[in-house]
Amino acid sequence: MTRWRLIASVPLLLIAGYFALLFAAEPAEKNQPTAFAIGIAVGFLASLLQRHLQRLYALLPLGSAFMAVALVGRNFVPESVIPVAVLGVSVGITLLPIHRGLFFALPQKFRFGAFACLYAAVIALLLPLVWLLPRDDRRLESIVCVAISTISLVVSTCVFLREIVEQLVEIIIWPLYRVRAFGPGLHKVPLQGPAIVVANHAAWLDPIWLAKVLPCRLTPMMTSRFFDKPLIGWVVRVLAHAIRVPDTGFRREAPEIQQALQRLREGHIVMIFP
Structure with missing residues (x-):
C-alpha cells in the first residue's frame, strides 16, 4: 500500500511541472515541455522496475548523471528535443526515491504538508530559473545546471554507494538465478x-x-x-x-x-x- 501511495502522489508533480514549463517557454520551444513531460513519464515507469525499496536510492546518482549529460547536450543542440527528453528521464527516475525518503523520514501527520511544500518549492524555483537566466546565453544556464547536477552526482554516489554496488551485483546475477521471496511472514x-x-x-x-x-x-x-x-x-x-x-x-x-x-x-x- 505504501508503494502505491507514493506512485499516486507523483502525477501532481508531473502536471504542475509541465504547465509551469509550458507557461514559461517561448513560442518556438513549445514542443520542449511536451518532450520533457514524456521523458519524466518514461523515467518514472522505468523506476517501477526496481521492486526493492532500499535499492531505489541507487537511481539518484543515475539520474544526476543523466541530467549532466542532457544539459551538456542541450548546450550544443539547443533546438533539439532529445536533450530535453533525457533531462525529463533523469527527473522521472529520481521521483520515487525522493518520495520514499520523505515518506519514511517524516511522521505520518507531516507527510501531506511535506509533499505539498515540495511541489510548491519546485514550482517556485522553476519559474525564476527559466525567467532570470539570459535566453540568449545558454552557456551560463548550462554551467549553473551542470555544476548542480555534478555535485548531486558526487554526493549521492558517496551516500548511496552500497545501494549502487548491490544494484550492479543484482544486474550481474539476475540472468543466472531466478530469486523470488514468498512465505506467510x-x-x-x-x-x-x-x-x-x-x-x-x-x-x-x-x-x-x-x-x-x-x-x-x-x-x-x-x-x-x-x-x-x-x-x-x-x-x-x-x-x-x-x-x-x-x-x-x-x-x-x-x-x-x-x-x-x-x-x-x-x-x-x-x-x-x-
Whole structure:
C-alpha cells in the first residue's frame, strides 16, 4: 500500500511541472515541455522496475548523471528535443526515491504538508530559473545546471554507494538465478530495526540473495575467513559494515556480540548464519 501511495502522489508533480514549463517557454520551444513531460513519464515507469525499496536510492546518482549529460547536450543542440527528453528521464527516475525518503523520514501527520511544500518549492524555483537566466546565453544556464547536477552526482554516489554496488551485483546475477521471496511472514519483515535475521547458510551467495529478497538494509556477521580476504573484506567492511567474527573455538569474551548489540540499539537489522 505504501508503494502505491507514493506512485499516486507523483502525477501532481508531473502536471504542475509541465504547465509551469509550458507557461514559461517561448513560442518556438513549445514542443520542449511536451518532450520533457514524456521523458519524466518514461523515467518514472522505468523506476517501477526496481521492486526493492532500499535499492531505489541507487537511481539518484543515475539520474544526476543523466541530467549532466542532457544539459551538456542541450548546450550544443539547443533546438533539439532529445536533450530535453533525457533531462525529463533523469527527473522521472529520481521521483520515487525522493518520495520514499520523505515518506519514511517524516511522521505520518507531516507527510501531506511535506509533499505539498515540495511541489510548491519546485514550482517556485522553476519559474525564476527559466525567467532570470539570459535566453540568449545558454552557456551560463548550462554551467549553473551542470555544476548542480555534478555535485548531486558526487554526493549521492558517496551516500548511496552500497545501494549502487548491490544494484550492479543484482544486474550481474539476475540472468543466472531466478530469486523470488514468498512465505506467510514475508510482509512482517521490518524496514528498520532493531531486528535479527537468522538464515540457513547453504551457498556462498546466500547474503546476496537475502539482500535481494528482504526489503531492509542488513548488517551481516561474518567469520574472519571471509572478512579478512582482501577484496571481500573491503566490500563487507566499508559497504555492508559487517561485524567480524573470529573463526576460533570457545572464548570467554566475544566482542562481536557487543558490537551486534550496539548495532541493534542503533536501529540496525543484524543478519546471522548459525
